[in-house]
Amino acid sequence: MQEHDGDATGSSWIRRFHPRPDCLARLVCLPPAGQSASFYFSLSDEMTVSIEVLAVQYPGRQDRWSEPHVLTIQDLARKIHAALGTWMDRPLLLFGHGMGALVAFELARRLEREGTVPMVLFPSARAAPSCAAAGFVHLRHDEGIVAHLQAVSGTQSPLPDDAQLLQLMLPAIRDDYRADETYVYEPGSALRCPIIAFVGEDDPTVVAEDVVAWWEHTEGPFELLVVPGGHFFVLTNQSEVVNTISDFFLAPR
Structure with a gap:
């Protein structure tokens, strides 16, 4: 059974599908x-x-579909940071896939500026912030956005078969791509937390060389993991991702 809750202030940003009140740490997933x-x-x-696991719910989808979309990565990070509130009583690990990797990075920056250093940042399937390049998917007509998603997804399409549901989703998809593709990296201090970056070996959206560049964004250890699969390897090879996160956390320090 899924549990839907937020922080003590009633935030709609956080989903806790499998509550673990005795957990030793929390993984924020973007x-x-x-x-x-x-x-x-x-x-x-x-x-x-x-x-x-604390899974973040952006505005403009599911139970938040009628809420205004957040149009920049930095604003998303700012709002998520505020929503984390009382969840920060345990050490935090951050995981972000695709656009979520940039949100996780900006969230880590904000956390560290406020005095909370995450245990680790796991960016997945995304070029390093310093390699971010302008994109144009968000400028395509609806059919073009759908075609792009189908091309990069392979057998793991994130699109529903229901045409009406797809029409409800497309505005949020477009605005997410706008936030991702218009992101401008602002140089600053490197993170203090380690970074372990994932990339699918057959991902058509990003090359390993651009993912390797995540090392520039931390003063701590860096590791690149190439995982079998395409852009959504996090679904097709989920156990490898879970084991990497678990092994990092359980390793002696």
């Missing part, structure tokens, strides 16, 4: 463009019991 918190439902279920 979805890719056009996706909802439920993108991480299965990952949450499989995660070690020591880690409670």
